Amino acid sequence: MFEHLLNGFAVALLPLNLLIALAGCLVGTLIGVLPGLGPTATLAMLIPLVFSMPPATALILLTSVYYGSMYGGSTTSILVNIPGESASVITTIDGHKMAMQGRAGPALAIAAIGSFIAGTFSVLMLTFVGAPIARYALLFGPAEFFALMVFGLCTVASLTGTNVTKSIISTCLGLMIATVGIDLVSGAARFTFGNPFLQDGVDFVVVAIGMFALTEVVITAREVHAGTRAQIVKAGRVWISWSEFVYSLPAILRGTVFGFVIGMLPGAGATLSTFIAYNLEKRVCKNPERLGTGDIRGVANPESANNAASGASLVPLLTLGLPGGGATAVMLGALMMLDITPGPLMFEKHGAIVWTLIASMYVGNTLLLLLNWPLVNVFARVMRIPAKYLMPTVLVISTIGVWSLSYSAVDLVLTGAAGLLGYYMRVHKYPVEPLILGLILGGRLEQAYRQALIISKGSNMIFFEKPIALVLLICAVLFLFLPTLLKKSQQFRAVQESASAG
Numbered sequence: 001m002f003e004h005l006l007n008g009f010a011v012a013l014l015p016l017n018l019l020i021a022l023a024g025c026l027v028g029t030l031i032g033v034l035p036g037l038g039p040t041a042t043l044a045m046l047i048p049l050v051f052s053m054p055p056a057t058a059l060i061l062l063t064s065v066y067y068g069s070m071y072g073g074s075t076t077s078i079l080v081n082i083p084g085e086s087a088s089v090i091t092t093i094d095g096h097k098m099a100m101q102g103r104a105g106p107a108l109a110i111a112a113i114g115s116f117i118a119g120t121f122s123v124l125m126l127t128f129v130g131a132p133i134a135r136y137a138l139l140f141g142p143a144e145f146f147a148l149m150v151f152g153l154c155t156v157a158s159l160t161g162t163n164v165t166k167s168i169i170s171t172c173l174g175l176m177i178a179t180v181g182i183d184l185v186s187g188a189a190r191f192t193f194g195n196p197f198l199q200d201g202v203d204f205v206v207v208a209i210g211m212f213a214l215t216e217v218v219i220t221a222r223e224v225h226a227g228t229r230a231q232i233v234k235a236g237r238v239w240i241s242w243s244e245f246v247y248s249l250p251a252i253l254r255g256t257v258f259g260f261v262i263g264m265l266p267g268a269g270a271t272l273s274t275f276i277a278y279n280l281e282k283r284v285c286k287n288p289e290r291l292g293t294g295d296i297r298g299v300a301n302p303e304s305a306n307n308a309a310s311g312a313s314l315v316p317l318l319t320l321g322l323p324g325g326g327a328t329a330v331m332l333g334a335l336m337m338l339d340i341t342p343g344p345l346m347f348e349k350h351g352a353i354v355w356t357l358i359a360s361m362y363v364g365n366t367l368l369l370l371l372n373w374p375l376v377n378v379f380a381r382v383m384r385i386p387a388k389y390l391m392p393t394v395l396v397i398s399t400i401g402v403w404s405l406s407y408s409a410v411d412l413v414l415t416g417a418a419g420l421l422g423y424y425m426r427v428h429k430y431p432v433e434p435l436i437l438g439l440i441l442g443g444r445l446e447q448a449y450r451q452a453l454i455i456s457k458g459s460n461m462i463f464f465e466k467p468i469a470l471v472l473l474i475c476a477v478l479f480l481f482l483p484t485l486l487k488k489s490q491q492f493r494a495v496q497e498s499a500s501a502g
Helices: 002-012 015-033 039-050 055-080 091-100 104-137 142-160 164-178 204-226 242-263 269-284 297-312 314-320 326-337 351-384 387-406 409-427 433-455 467-501
Strands: none
Touching: 002 015, 002 055, 002 351, 015 039, 015 055, 015 351, 039 055, 039 326, 055 091, 055 104, 055 297, 055 326, 055 351, 091 104, 091 297, 104 242, 104 297, 104 314, 104 351, 142 164, 142 269, 142 433, 142 467, 164 433, 164 467, 204 387, 204 409, 204 433, 242 269, 242 297, 269 297, 269 433, 297 314, 314 326, 314 351, 387 409
16 A cells, blocks of 8 residues: 555656646635635536546646635635635634634634645545445435435534524525525426526525625625724734644544544535534534634634545545535546546556545645645735725625626626625524525435435335434434523523522
């Protein structure tokens, strides 16, 4: 194994391949930073380019862009409260609050460090135990995936503390938006109102930019006008202290492990991994009440889970031929076009290419850390731009990002509507993140549910007959009602203590 890995490094460190990896990391980081662009669409656009490359070089380019986009997605989440891609939604909760407190530098720095640690861990797992672990992913069928996504949706109750009702309403609203478009089974149009532009559904980017970017612009303008928000946020340090790193390290490690385990499941994706990892972090960490108030662990944990899941998604892709999401599905298509068939015999038939790819991922992770290290200072300076100039710039970039999706005025109208809804939710303390997760998972949730019913010939008992699905559903119910039960328990203890004291 070590001999194969050394041979892989010999190829990955060739000047051309090293240059390709560097270019891919830069492009990927830029993609992650700019809202509207995403790794899936970018990888699809790169497919014609890779035809003229050797297979190993082509894979280095694709994986570098994929990894880079995961790194860059946190930047706008932290600085201007706009997730660069779906897996960075959770980062906005604590990351932007840190930026508004003048701690944009430490937030960006811990995102880069956590991403490096998690990315390196996922590559190590792929190197040594990727193939054996991937076989366990086959235990997950439609029933198990449905239960996993229900579990992910139910865990968002902790995002709002004890106010489970508002979180459930927000989640259901996201699931409702996800039903717009063509029904996958019958082919009938649902809730499109005769508009052909809605037949493909409502894009996540449209809703996210409306609810995050437009809402942030309006709220910032209102606060600046009222004098409750400073025009310029004073930036402090641009790097983290040793004590902050030690404080964040347990959150990084937990996010890395949770992200890898969930991200390895075909179809789960990095987004679901970040939500579950963040919510589990709130359950097991010390002083969980600090999360959501600008705690550095709230950036370290989801960013680690994000990159661990991204690396983990390559495990089933290479060893089983099963893509873990949209980006890896495009990579699967590129592999097939290069006459490389992923599967159990991948390491035997195409061993040289696989080990070169693994070695390039080690190199790519290092390059991304070295690239993001100096960029922390550059990006942190964005917070020094007066709000009256920064917010209009954000509005222009966001509008261009939405327009670039399909060049449709309908998307712009939907973005405006999402902005109004997001503003209402922010004012009335409804969490936006559960809605986004419901929108992202809605289609896959419905598809898994229908597939499970087809397998069971219409019986819902399949979800209780499968042990993994049953355990996940029980955990989902516990997560949903646990905050309320804990609150009732605390109130009961307080009453008992006051009665005994009297």
